[in-house]
Amino acid sequence: MRLWILLALLATGCSRVSVFVDVAPDGSWTREDAFSGKKPGGMGKGVPLEEVFQLPAGEGWETSREEKESEVVYTARRRLAAGASLSDLVVRQEKGARIVNEATVRRLDGGRIEYREVLRWEGERPPEDVIEGGSLEEVRRALPEALATEENARAVLEAAQHRIAADLFDPRDPFLGQLLTHPGLAERRLRRRVPVVVEEVLRQTFGDRLPDEERARTVARFAETLDLPKSTRPDPAGGPEKQAELEAMVPLGFYVVLPGKVVETNGRIDEVTGDVFWELYSQAVGFHGEVTLYAICEVGD
Secondary structure: OOHHHHHHHHOOOOOEEEEEEEEOOOOOEEEEEEEEEEOEOOOOOEOOHHHHEOOOOOOOOEEEEEEOOOEEEEEEEEEEOOOOEEOOOEEEOHHHOEEEEEEEEEEEOOOEEEEEEEEEEEOOOOOOOOOEEOOHHHHHHHOOHHHOOHHHHHHHHHHHHHHHHHHHOOOOOOHHHHHHHOHHHHHHHHHHHHHHHHHHHHHHHHHHHOOHHHHHHHHHHHHHOEEOOOOOOOOOOOOHHHHHHHHHOOEEEEEEEOOOEEEEEOOEEOOOOOOEEEEEEHHHHHHHOEEEEEEEEEOOO
């Protein structure tokens, strides 16, 4: 087993799922889903996996369940033919929402093979207001007097919130993970990012109505109104509401081994093995509504 796959399985946290896809040269593929979480009633007060996931089972699946001292892992494995599609993930979220998927591996023209997986959010979407502070009145005061209307302030604030939320929930490199594990580093990255975002929003919203020098002063004033997210990891000991919030933030990992050179992907490529992977949180799907993962490789003769 590759080291990064092992690390994904051993990573600490609440409920999570790691998906491993191994594609053969003829386009047939093997799918292995590893659902893991803290054992209910043990340290960390975990909830049953069945309450977070709809676990794959039945015809075509090879399944196993392993319980360790504080963790339980449910593994489901299946072999599929080239061109076959599979919907095997259901991740339950707050307020009755859920994430579902459809994965396909198919042969393309020119000796290429494509892996594609679409994650979709069903139900009420999570809010985008991830930045505290920055009320309409504060943003209005940051704007030049000629542009300081409530309508303009709302447009700037909502656009900035959307851009920062997109960074937090970016499927390729989410800030959210660093907020949980290394909040100081994440906050530093966000503090560098916010002025860039605000400058882009002001340029797009007002154009030539806001000259360069005045736009720079506005960026500085606007950034002062925002309180960047701190480490938002809920305390497992904080009661049922906090625990539900913690369980709703589900890490999702996808690790794909392709039989040839990767020529196109929106994932990250392991520089040593050439394999492709995506590591994101369930909120990324909620924010975007739909997230597509894909990788195309060329298979030699």
